[in-house]
Amino acid sequence: MAVLFEAKRAVPAWIAAARHLEGCRDQIERNLILEIESPAALTAEDRKVLSTVDEALRKSTPGLSIDTVAGTIFPVGLYKRDQRPDFYQKYLDVMTRAKKPHTWGTYALRMMRRVGRDGASTFNPLETIVRKLKASKEGRSYQAAYELGVIDAQFDIADNTDEFGCELPLYDPATDRNKALNMPCLSHLSFKITDGKLDLTAIYRSQWYGQRALGNLIGLSNLQKFVATESEFDCGVLTCIATHAYLDMSTLGGAKETRAMLKGFPA
DSSP, X not given: OOEEEEESSHHHHHHHHHHHHHTSGXXXXXXXXXXXXXXTOOOHHHHHHHHHHHHHHHHHSTTOOHHHHHHHHOOHHHHHHHOTTHHHHHHHHHHHHHOOTTSOOOHHHHHHOEEOTTSSOEEOHHHHHHHHHHHTTTSOOOSSOOOOOSSOHHHHTOTTOSOOOOEEEOOOHHHHTTOSSSSOSEEEEEEEEETTEEEEEEEEXXXXXXXXXXXXXXXXXXXXXXXXXXXXXXXXXXXXXXXXXXXXXXXXXXXXXXXXXXXXXXX
């Protein structure tokens, strides 16, 4: 049975879900859903929570932080500096040097560069979605025209369609189908227009709430704001669905420390 947490901001949504997971058997829940009204909003209390979690992450895992997790979804600093479309190539250039051998890279890399069906050409799914959404203001527009399968991203978001069900799959059957580990946990992104605002739904096959979830929410809100701004929409609701959610207390310092941390956060 699905469990839903609704909140105005991302940080309180994470706190509520993490407290729920703390009380679950083995700290595991299936189909854990967060629905966030204003995902980019941060209060002073929210920033204190982010700082506390960030400090625990850096202490347990050198090199890990909320910013590094968020940056795997969207490189907001590079975008602010170089703007669209220049930041796409700048990011791809950085990843050419930084991507470790035998790894799949980052979510942002998969959003910005996919190999075409001919096996040689490449295309930018994220840019295609921005252009499709922007074009929806000029002609026939659909709030949610279709859902795409993960088999052929190039066909499903092609520019020659007059519908605007903007989906972005992160799962790539060509490289992921035979893997049980070392594959993306974020499987699918769905952008929808609702009452003139751009909603984003993210589906995770697995999500670790200590190590990743808070950074994931920050990264998703940055991505949603980018797509909304560049396609000339206001941001709407962010929905995050984890089909398998796990509170990894060891990443936050251990069971005792995690319980004390969560208890000390605002209600």
